[in-house]
Every structure is written in C-alpha cells, then in structure tokens.
Amino acid sequence: MIFGAIVAGGVGNRMNLSGLPKQFLPLGDSEKPIIIHTLEKFLICKKLDFIYLGVHKDWVGYAEELLDKYSIDKKRVFVTPGGADRNLTILNIIDAIEKNHGKSDEHIIVTHDAVRPFVTLRMINENIEAAEKFGACDTVIGAIDTIIESKDGELISSIPNRSTMYQGQTPQSFKMSALKNLYGDLSDEEKSVLTDACRIFIFRNKPVKLVKGDTFNIKITTVSDYKIAQAILGGNLGD
Amino acid sequence: MINYIYQLVRPGYISVKYEDVKIENDVVIRPTYMAICQADQRYYRGLRDISKLKSKLPMALIHESAGEVVCDFTNSFSCGQKVIMIPNVKSKINDKEIYENYQKGSSFLSSGKDGFMREFVNLAPDRVVPINNIPEQFAAISEFISVGVHGVNRLKKFSHGNKKSFGVWGDGSLAYVVSCIIKQIFPESKLYVIGRDNFKLSQFLFADGTYFSENIPEDFSVDHAFECAGGEGSYYAINDIIKYINPQGTAVLMGVSEHKIAINTRDVLEKGITLIGSSRSGREDFEKAAEFLGKSEFQKRISRIIYEDSPVKTIGDIHRVFETDLKNPFKTVFKWDL
Numbered sequence: 001m002i003f004g005a006i007v008a009g010g011v012g013n014r015m016n017l018s019g020l021p022k023q024f025l026p027l028g029d030s031e032k033p034i035i036i037h038t039l040e041k042f043l044i045c046k047k048l049d050f051i052y053l054g055v056h057k058d059w060v061g062y063a064e065e066l067l068d069k070y071s072i073d074k075k076r077v078f079v080t081p082g083g084a085d086r087n088l089t090i091l092n093i094i095d096a097i098e099k100n101h102g103k104s105d106e107h108i109i110v111t112h113d114a115v116r117p118f119v120t121l122r123m124i125n126e127n128i129e130a131a132e133k134f135g136a137c138d139t140v141i142g143a144i145d146t147i148i149e150s151k152d153g154e155l156i157s158s159i160p161n162r163s164t165m166y167q168g169q170t171p172q173s174f175k176m177s178a179l180k181n182l183y184g185d186l187s188d189e190e191k192s193v194l195t196d197a198c199r200i201f202i203f204r205n206k207p208v209k210l211v212k213g214d215t216f217n218i219k220i221t222t223v224s225d226y227k228i229a230q231a232i233l234g235g236n237l238g239d
Numbered sequence: 240m241i242n243y244i245y246q247l248v249r250p251g252y253i254s255v256k257y258e259d260v261k262i263e264n265d266v267v268i269r270p271t272y273m274a275i276c277q278a279d280q281r282y283y284r285g286l287r288d289i290s291k292l293k294s295k296l297p298m299a300l301i302h303e304s305a306g307e308v309v310c311d312f313t314n315s316f317s318c319g320q321k322v323i324m325i326p327n328v329k330s331k332i333n334d335k336e337i338y339e340n341y342q343k344g345s346s347f348l349s350s351g352k353d354g355f356m357r358e359f360v361n362l363a364p365d366r367v368v369p370i371n372n373i374p375e376q377f378a379a380i381s382e383f384i385s386v387g388v389h390g391v392n393r394l395k396k397f398s399h400g401n402k403k404s405f406g407v408w409g410d411g412s413l414a415y416v417v418s419c420i421i422k423q424i425f426p427e428s429k430l431y432v433i434g435r436d437n438f439k440l441s442q443f444l445f446a447d448g449t450y451f452s453e454n455i456p457e458d459f460s461v462d463h464a465f466e467c468a469g470g471e472g473s474y475y476a477i478n479d480i481i482k483y484i485n486p487q488g489t490a491v492l493m494g495v496s497e498h499k500i501a502i503n504t505r506d507v508l509e510k511g512i513t514l515i516g517s518s519r520s521g522r523e524d525f526e527k528a529a530e531f532l533g534k535s536e537f538q539k540r541i542s543r544i545i546y547e548d549s550p551v552k553t554i555g556d557i558h559r560v561f562e563t564d565l566k567n568p569f570k571t572v573f574k575w576d577l
Contacts, residue, residue, distance in 0.1 A: 232257045
C-alpha cells in the first residue's frame with residue numbers, strides 16, 4: 001500500500017502572526033488553512049491509499065475538526081499525534097500505519113511538509129515511482145545561488161561546484177520498513193544531526209533518487225514566506 | 240485547491256500562474272492527453288493580429304484534451320472515470336433555436352480564457368463527457384472530431400435530400416476527420432477529396448476519389464461540399480466549390496482564415512447555393528464524437544493522422560511539442576505529465 005504522511009508537528013512560534021501554528025493559517029482567496037491546501041493535492045493522487053497527518057498532540061482535536069469543516073473523507077485521512085522532531089513525527093505515523101494496516105516490506109510512505117502547499121500531483125506521482133524503484137527519493141531543485149561552506153561561520157571552508165548542488169524540498173518518499181529499520185540502526189549521535197529523513201539512508205550508503213521539484217514549492221516558515229505565498233495566490237497580505 | 244496554470248504570456252513564452260481555485264461545485268479533472276490545434280499554434284507563434292494577442296494573452300493554450308476525474312463534488316462521475324472535456328463555456332442565454340457554440344455570451348477556453356494546460360481543470364458536469372474503451376491518444380482529439388461532427392450534422396439538417404456525392408476541399412487534419420465522419424453518417428454516398436499535397440491525399444484511402452486542385456475534371460460535380468482548406472487556400476477552395484457543386488447544393492465553410500475571402504456571389508445566387516458557416520461544437524457533438532471513437536474501424540482511420548510526441552514533463556517540453564507540431568502535417572498529441 002502507499003501512504004501519504006503530511007508532517008505538521010510544529011507549534012508555529014516563528015510566525016508571530018497569531019496563536020495558530022503556521023500550517024493552520026489561511027491562504028489564498030478561499031482562506032483555507034495551508035494544511036488543507038496541501039492535503040487537497042494528496043487527496044487527488046489516487047495512488048495514495050491513505051493519508052496521515054502528523055500534528056502536534058495539542059492540535060490533534062483542532063485538525064480533526066478541520067477535516068470535518070472541509071468535508072474530508074475520514075476513512076481515508078487520519079490524524080496522528082506528532083513526535084518531538086520531524087523524524088519522530090514520521091515514525092509515529094509509521095507506527096499508526098502499521099497498527100491500522102499491518103506491516104509490509106512493500107509499503108511506501110510519501111512524507112511531506114504541511115507548509116509546502118505548492119506541491120504538485122506530478123511531484124507526488126514521481127516520488128511514488130522513484131521510491132518503488134530505488135527505495136528512497138528526495139524532491140530537489142538545482143541550486144541557483146552559489147553554495148558556500150563555512151565550518152566556523154567566519155571564513156569560507158569551500159565553495160562546492162554549483163552544478164552538483166541541489167536544494168532539498170519535500171516530498172521525500174521511502175520504502176516504509178527500510179526507513180524504520182535504518183532509523184533504528186542509527187547511533188544517538190547520528191540521530192542528533194538528522195535534519196531530514198533522506199539522511200537516514202545516506203548515513204547507511206543507501207541510494208536516494210532525485211525527483212525534480214519546483215522553485216515555487218516553497219516552505220512557509222516565516223512571516224516573509226507567508227506573505228510571498230499570499231502574493232503568489234493573490235490572497236490577503238495583511239500586516 | 241492551488242492550481243498550476245501554464246500560460247502563454249507572449250508568443251513563445253510560457254509562465255506559470257498559481258491560482259487558488261474554488262472547486263466545491265465542480266468536477267475536478269486531471270488532463271492526461273492533449274492535442275495541438277492550429278489556433279493554439281497561431282497564438283504560440285504570434286500569428287494573430289497584435290490587438291487580438293494583446294486582448295487574449297496571458298492565457299493557457301489547448302482546448303483538445305482527454306482527462307481523468309480526480310474528484311467530483313457534484314457526484315456525477317466516479318473518481319478515475321476517463322472523460323473528454325468541452326471547452327465551450329455556455330452562455331446564460333438559453334435560446335433553444337441557437338446551438339450552444341453560437342449563443343451570444345458563450346465563450347471558449349483557450350480563446351480569452353485559460354485552456355487545458357493546467358495541473359487540473361474544474362468544470363461543471365455538463366462540460367464533461369465520460370468515455371470508455373477509447374485510447375487516450377485518440378480521445379485527446381475528441382474536440383477536433385466534434386467540430387467535424389457539428390459541420391456534417393449542420394449540412395445534414397439544412398441541405399436538400401440529394402446526397403449521392405460529397406466533395407471535401409482540403410487535405411489536412413480537418414478534411415480527413417470530416418471525410419471519416421461523412422463515411423459514418425452517409426455510408427452510401429460517394430466521397431471525393433480535393434487537395435494539393437500528394438502525401439496527404441494518399442491517406443484518404445477510404446475516399447471514392449481524390450484530385451489535385453489544379454487537375455479537377457471539367458465534368459466533375461458533387462451534390463454538397465465542405466471547405467476545410469483554411470488560410471489562403473479558402474479563396475480557391477470556396478470558388479472551386481461554387482464552380483463544381485450541383486444547383487441548390489449546400490457548402491459548409493469550416494476552414495479558418497485570418498483574411499477576408501472574396502467569393503463569386505454571382506454564381507452562388509445563380510445556382511441557389513446555401514453557404515453555412517460552421518465552427519466549434521457543443522455537447523451533443525462531443526457525445527457523437529465519443530460514439531465514433533468507440534468504433535475500431537473509426538479508430539484505425541483516425542490513427543493515421545495522430546502523431547504522439549514524448550510526454551510533457553517540463554515547460555521546455557511544451558516548447559518542444561509546438562516545434563514538433565510545426566513539422567507534423569497532421570495532429571500532434573502528447574501525454575500531459577506536468
């Protein structure tokens with residue numbers, strides 16, 4: 001089976017726009033919450049059997065009511081309490097999936113940030129194909145700016161060749177059992193430096209296929225990002 | 240839902256518009272296979288009047304597309320249903336004497352409104368026709384076939400009963416499709432095709448005769464005729480039709496020309512010829528097109544004018560399919576994967 005896992009574990013203290021975590025802020029003319037826009041793209045992907053939302057435990061009830069408000073089929077979409085970080089939220093979702101649908105080496109999980117509502121059906125479909133074929137994939141765009149590495153934050157350590165540099169987005173998709181097993185195999189030190197789930201595969205020299213993302217598949221993390229997203233869609237910019 | 244709309248902003252330039260689309264009263268369709276029409280090509284190349292380009296662009300191109308229902312808030316279709324999409328936007332005026340495609344106030348997707356080059360298309364249920372067992376490469380040109388169906392049906396409705404022979408002037412895709420439809424609707428009638436290109440004429444294997452336009456026998460005549468030449472060729476085709484059509488024949492004019500065409504009205508009057516203008520189509524024409532496309536013999540014939548280019552996965556691929564289409568004498572179709 002193929003599962004969507006929309007990760008929305010944050011509580012939104014970077015936005016300072018309201019008491020709402022950023023994934024629940026209204027976006028566009030419709031003023032639907034960001035997470036609903038994201039979920040709608042997952043819902044139209046017929047390859048996805050079920051979709052799980054990993055939401056901070058304090059916001060599970062709120063997310064459940066949002067599903068009701070937007071008449072979303074709760075036989076296909078489930079809300080699960082998130083973990084302390086992104087990867088633990090994904091693992092919580094995996095636990096819920098295995099509890100509800102059983103374990104299988106064939107299960108694919110398409111993980112995605114709730115705050116990237118500009119994801120496209122093409123990206124989701126190509127993620128599924130790549131995860132089935134390679135075991136893991138990451139959605140990326142080619143680096144436009146030159147990437148600079150500095151180990152001390154004062155001086156440049158190196159300037160990698162830009163043509164081989166990419167910026168990671170989501171979705172990131174995996175064979176679910178492999179993700180869980182590889183994570184369990186990591187040392188505490190390795191776990192402490194994980195910034196995204198693909199790195200779990202990289203640590204163990206497993207292939208991760210690149211899927212083409214989109215410049216506008218932005219992550220709405222700050223007030224500026226939110227205003228940009230509103231401007232793209234012609235929504236209310238506010239102040 | 241957030242939609243990606245791939246708009247032609249000026250000739251040769253495609254840009255993405257992001258739109259928060261209200262879908263709550265619509266059928267939501269993922270386009271699967273599309274076909275290029277000459278009207279799209281004229282916009283893409285900037286071959287329309289500057290004033291027309293300024294008033295219509297930016298706009299997503301393409302009005303010929305098959306698709307698949309991804310969700311339907313009207314409960315008219317099940318998810319996964321293969322469909323064809325009707326680009327004609329009905330007018331609020333509902334004059335039953337007038338076809339929907341000529342009704343005042345009607346409009347057309349890819350002519351001033353965004354066409355089908357979008358991540359998904361939301362339509363009212365009466366703008367969606369379900370199809371079954373039709374390969375999507377063929378279903379992609381349903382709109383084009385429906386235009387032919389409309390033209391042939393208008394002639395059927397308005398012409399006199401003598402229908403022993405039909406002449407089709409033109410040897411391109413429209414002439415081919417109209418010829419296929421004539422053979423479906425009037426299987427007992429003789430069909431003659433008049434064109435200029437040896438290769439193209441050689442594709443009309445089911446016609447009862449083909450002639451080069453400069454070599455039509457003097458004693459040649461047909462009861463009724465279709466002008467499918469378009470462009471500069473319309474002038475020669477229409478005046479040939481006036482010359483060779485039998486008295487009181489009906490001629491359907493279907494080829495689009497950017498310029499005004501001089502017509503020998505003296506002989507139109509003298510022979511009592513009826514000229515019918517025909518463009519675009521309505522729902523009943525789409526349904527008939529789907530019925531024809533369901534027939535294997537029709538599919539085999541249509542397959543001869545379809546060239547499938549590689550899938551479109553990037554904006555660069557959109558430019559590529561328009562380039563391909565320039566070199567292709569017939570219809571270019573492609574999988575939409577953007």
